Amino acid sequence: MSKLGDKIKEIRINEGLSQEAFAKELGYTSKSTINKIEKGINEISYDKLMLLIDKYNLTLDQIFENSSNNIPLPKNTNSNLYISFSARSNGNSENIIKYMMNDNDTFISFKDLFINQCNKCNYECMTINKCKYRHDDIYYLLNNCIMYNKIIFVVPMYCGNPSSLYFTLMERMQDYFNNNETNYPTFISKLHIIGIYGSNEETPLFIPFISSILDNIDKCLPIQRHKYEIKMNDLVINNKYILSLLDTYKVKMGL
Numbered sequence: 001m002s003k004l005g006d007k008i009k010e011i012r013i014n015e016g017l018s019q020e021a022f023a024k025e026l027g028y029t030s031k032s033t034i035n036k037i038e039k040g041i042n043e044i045s046y047d048k049l050m051l052l053i054d055k056y057n058l059t060l061d062q063i064f065e066n067s068s069n070n071i072p073l074p075k076n077t078n079s080n081l082y083i084s085f086s087a088r089s090n091g092n093s094e095n096i097i098k099y100m101m102n103d104n105d106t107f108i109s110f111k112d113l114f115i116n117q118c119n120k121c122n123y124e125c126m127t128i129n130k131c132k133y134r135h136d137d138i139y140y141l142l143n144n145c146i147m148y149n150k151i152i153f154v155v156p157m158y159c160g161n162p163s164s165l166y167f168t169l170m171e172r173m174q175d176y177f178n179n180n181e182t183n184y185p186t187f188i189s190k191l192h193i194i195g196i197y198g199s200n201e202e203t204p205l206f207i208p209f210i211s212s213i214l215d216n217i218d219k220c221l222p223i224q225r226h227k228y229e230i231k232m233n234d235l236v237i238n239n240k241y242i243l244s245l246l247d248t249y250k251v252k253m254g255l
């Protein structure tokens with residue numbers, strides 16, 4: 001269950017409403033949408049969330065209380081934060097991270113965060129200088145990540161491009177760093193990126209693209225599957241050359 005799903009269920013029950021009645025109140029055609037939202041299968045849209053707040057006289061803070069728990073703080077000053085931009089659990093990104101992590105490091109799967117995408121807004125961050133999604137996990141993520149020793153993104157390639165989750169973060173960072181400019185150099189100085197893809201021959205712009213945000217291209221580790229004849233569904237960490245690449249990178253970057 002998602003934390004937001006739990007909260008929405010709690011609100012419905014406090015109002016004494018069945019899923020069916022609640023769906024009607026919020027303008028959904030069927031109770032199954034409410035069921036999916038409560039279970040964390042579907043996300044509630046921003047507009048429906050605003051309607052819910054209005055109808056039941058709530059505040060965003062009440063809805064999102066404790067949601068910062070999705071983004072743990074570092075356990076100690078040496079803790080690193082690994083973020084997977086993979087769309088699946090237990091794929092290559094997650095396995096690379098599990099291989100690299102030290103005991104006090106933290107792993108976050110970006111796909112499991114509560115994130116609103118920029119396509120549902122109307123440039124509020126530019127016009128009223130305040131993104132309307134500030135209560136989702138992006139703000140907590142960006143606030144907390146710079147407290148870590150190092151931040152390591154693991155970005156897989158899907159269909160010739162970096163995972164769309166990576167773009168989601170890049171877009172949402174605009175508002176955060178516009179308003180927290182002084183945190184940007186710290187964020188960049190801590191940032192490292194591991195890219196998983198087929199080969200430079202096939203997609204020569206993948207690594208230059210994902211590393212364009214870094215202050216030093218050496219902080220990007222390319223994992224080229226084709227070079228080691230690793231197929232799309234194979235686990236890259238079963239290959240001894242990949243493990244050696246990861247070990248060397250870990251030492252070189254002081255991870």
Ligand SMILES: Cc1cc2nc3c(=O)[nH]c(=O)nc-3n(C[C@H](O)[C@H](O)[C@H](O)COP(=O)(O)O)c2cc1C
Pocket residue numbers: 086087088090091092093094156157158159160161196197198199232233
């Ligand atoms: C929808 C989809 C599209 C993909 N497209 C490419 C591609 O264009 N080039 C490539 O080298 N690998 C591609 N892959 C392979 C992924 O890069 C590879 O499976 C990688 O392990 C993904 O990371 P993950 O396992 O952490 O999700 C694709 C995989 C998926 C699921």
